[in-house]
Amino acid sequence: MKLLKDILYGAGLTAVNGSTDILVNEIQFDSRKVAMDDVFVAIKGTITDGHLYVQKAVDLGAKAIVCEKLPELLVNGITYVEVSDGNTALAVMASNFYGNPSKNLKLVGVTGTNGKTTISSLLYQLFKKAGYKVGLLSTIKIMVDDEVFSTTHTTPDALVINKHLAMMNDAGVEFCFMEVSSHGIHQKRTKGLVFEGAIFTNLSHDHLDYHKTFAEYRDTKKILFDELPKKAFALSNIDDKNGSVMLQNTKARKLTYALKSFADYRGQVLEAQFTGQLLKINEYEFWTKLIGHFNAYNMLAIYATADLLGLETLETLRLLSELNNVDGRFQYYISANKITAIVDYAHTPDALKNVLETIGALRTGNERVITVVGCGGDRDSSKRPVMGHIASEMSNQAIFTSDNPRSESPGAIIRDMEAGVEPQNVKKILSIENREQAIKAACQMADSEDIILIAGKGHETYQETNGKRIDFDDFKIVKQQLDNLNK
Numbered sequence: 001m002k003l004l005k006d007i008l009y010g011a012g013l014t015a016v017n018g019s020t021d022i023l024v025n026e027i028q029f030d031s032r033k034v035a036m037d038d039v040f041v042a043i044k045g046t047i048t049d050g051h052l053y054v055q056k057a058v059d060l061g062a063k064a065i066v067c068e069k070l071p072e073l074l075v076n077g078i079t080y081v082e083v084s085d086g087n088t089a090l091a092v093m094a095s096n097f098y099g100n101p102s103k104n105l106k107l108v109g110v111t112g113t114n115g116k117t118t119i120s121s122l123l124y125q126l127f128k129k130a131g132y133k134v135g136l137l138s139t140i141k142i143m144v145d146d147e148v149f150s151t152t153h154t155t156p157d158a159l160v161i162n163k164h165l166a167m168m169n170d171a172g173v174e175f176c177f178m179e180v181s182s183h184g185i186h187q188k189r190t191k192g193l194v195f196e197g198a199i200f201t202n203l204s205h206d207h208l209d210y211h212k213t214f215a216e217y218r219d220t221k222k223i224l225f226d227e228l229p230k231k232a233f234a235l236s237n238i239d240d241k242n243g244s245v246m247l248q249n250t251k252a253r254k255l256t257y258a259l260k261s262f263a264d265y266r267g268q269v270l271e272a273q274f275t276g277q278l279l280k281i282n283e284y285e286f287w288t289k290l291i292g293h294f295n296a297y298n299m300l301a302i303y304a305t306a307d308l309l310g311l312e313t314l315e316t317l318r319l320l321s322e323l324n325n326v327d328g329r330f331q332y333y334i335s336a337n338k339i340t341a342i343v344d345y346a347h348t349p350d351a352l353k354n355v356l357e358t359i360g361a362l363r364t365g366n367e368r369v370i371t372v373v374g375c376g377g378d379r380d381s382s383k384r385p386v387m388g389h390i391a392s393e394m395s396n397q398a399i400f401t402s403d404n405p406r407s408e409s410p411g412a413i414i415r416d417m418e419a420g421v422e423p424q425n426v427k428k429i430l431s432i433e434n435r436e437q438a439i440k441a442a443c444q445m446a447d448s449e450d451i452i453l454i455a456g457k458g459h460e461t462y463q464e465t466n467g468k469r470i471d472f473d474d475f476k477i478v479k480q481q482l483d484n485l486n487k
């Protein structure tokens with residue numbers, strides 16, 4: 001049990017009805033989870049409004065209600081607290097409840113359209129190899145040093161974040177790397193966290209269903225930098241046209257990385273092969289197993305962060321060359337017959353273009369590129385024709401298929417993708433709704449030396465249709481198909 005007034009410290013109170021000198025059990029923002037003596041925080045959501053469930057929370061035993069507008073009917077014995085913003089209040093309360101755990105470790109946030117999982121996961125790997133206790137909050141999983149937890153969001157809600165940060169405190173974790181999504185910032189899931197630094201990767205088309213305009217999407221990402229404390233570092237990719245925008249109003253120490261422009265951390269690709277690339281950062285050269293220009297950017301961001309967090313340079317360089325790619329990020333399998341299958345999480349136009357460019361640059365002869373790709377349902381539909389265009393333009397053969405259809409019709413999503421295909425590329429595309437069949441078709445078409453790219457789902461081990469998830473693993477399926485076909 002915790003004292004309500006302690007949990008409410010800094011939560012932006014505008015009015016109080018009842019005593020805050022009471023003990024409460026847990027914080028809840030979903031009325032369906034409320035139990036005896038909990039405090040319920042009402043949040044205005046995208047589908048419904050938590051204020052509609054205040055009475056339900058009281059009926060289930062909530063002792064206190066935190067809301068933006070007091071209900072007309074106040075129940076005797078219940079404390080009602082009015083706050084200016086429910087999401088902010090929830091985040092601040094969550095941090096207070098768990099003892100403000102972000103203050104007891106060095107927390108680094110990674111934001112941008114692409115590269116967040118790669119950078120945060122590799123920083124986790126790097127600092128583990130360097131002998132530290134480390135935490136990670138990523139799209140793939142949450143790590144409390146060596147302990148693994150599953151996750152449902154790239155940036156989970158404030159209660160989940162702070163609960164795991166507190167576990168990290170208990171485990172003696174010194175550094176934690178976390179992905180900060182634009183949804184997370186917009187819904188204030190990270191409000192109240194004390195960051196040691198933040199990294200900006202890049203900005204391109206995504207989530208325009210949620211943010212409506214690109215400017216709003218950009219400005220949401222920028223908030224992470226605007227709110228950094230003075231002693232933190234703000235590290236930005238200055239080659240990206242929005243890289244300098246992120247640094248415009250921050251109080252933090254500004255640092256930049258780039259391959260093309262002048263920057264504090266300046267990189268160069270000296271040599272690129274299928275097995276890795278030789279990079280130069282400032283005056284140091286090192287080999288990385290990760291390929292593609294975009295990974296050169298990721299490596300730069302990682303090197304700079306290690307440097308800013310005080311890791312010794314030569315040790316960092318040695319450890320960087322040992323790092324293995326993250327699951328589902330350019331994960332490849334070469335069959336007996338020398339067909340290369342690549343599974344990649346590219347689910348945005350920019351990521352898809354980057355992966356296909358990387359593959360193009362590694363081609364040595366007449367090998368064909370066969371791309372299997374789909375787009376998620378109930379997510380930004382405006383990226384579908386763009387991804388359809390990129391896949392058909394940059395491959396010899398594109399097979400459009402389902403990603404996670406969610407509540408949408410798989411066929412309708414594919415039609416949206418087809419709408420982006422230019423007339424000259426129409427003969428290069430084929431649409432097969434069933435993702436396993438689509439992968440199978442790609443394997444049947446491929447000859448020795450050809451490259452199959454399976455994009456969009458990366459590490460995901462499920463496919464979601466109408467609220468149901470079935471087991472599905474791109475990498476397992478393509479490997480199985482190639483082996484079964486004796487290719």
Ligand SMILES: CC(=O)N[C@H]1[C@@H](OP(=O)(O)OP(=O)(O)OC[C@H]2O[C@@H](n3ccc(=O)[nH]c3=O)[C@H](O)[C@@H]2O)O[C@H](CO)[C@@H](O)[C@@H]1O[C@H](C)C(=O)N[C@@H](C)C(=O)N[C@H](CCC(=O)O)C(=O)O
Nearest residue numbers: 029030031043045046047048050053153154155157181183
């Ligand atoms: C669009 C979006 O981001 N939605 C998130 C949001 O839910 P919502 O706004 O739809 O909530 P709502 O259903 O309208 O409900 C409003 C409030 O009423 C409450 N409620 C509702 C019903 C009830 O009976 N009782 C009750 O109290 C709800 O608990 C909630 O507090 O708040 C929820 C709690 O934090 C999130 O789980 C939910 O994420 C949904 C599931 C989601 O899919 N989000 C994705 C898009 C997302 O956040 N993705 C980013 C990654 C993006 C990237 O690639 O960069 C991420 O960080 O994962």
Ligand SMILES: Nc1ncnc2c1ncn2[C@@H]1O[C@H](COP(=O)(O)OP(=O)(O)OP(=O)(O)O)[C@@H](O)[C@H]1O
Nearest residue numbers: 113114115116117118139154294329344345346351
């Ligand atoms: N720095 C980068 N720039 C552009 N594309 C990248 C970069 N890093 C990775 N990618 C591409 O984007 C895909 C997704 O990478 P990653 O999972 O690291 O991004 P993310 O930002 O975590 O995505 P999400 O928004 O889903 O959390 C990769 O599979 C790769 O194709």
Ligand SMILES: N[C@H](CCC[C@H](N)C(=O)O)C(=O)O
Nearest residue numbers: 347375376379403404456457
């Ligand atoms: N973080 C991304 C994941 C998309 C992955 C793709 N496989 C899909 O399901 O749309 C999002 O929330 O938009």
Ligand SMILES: [Mg+2]
Nearest residue numbers: 116117139154
């Ligand atoms: Mg991610």
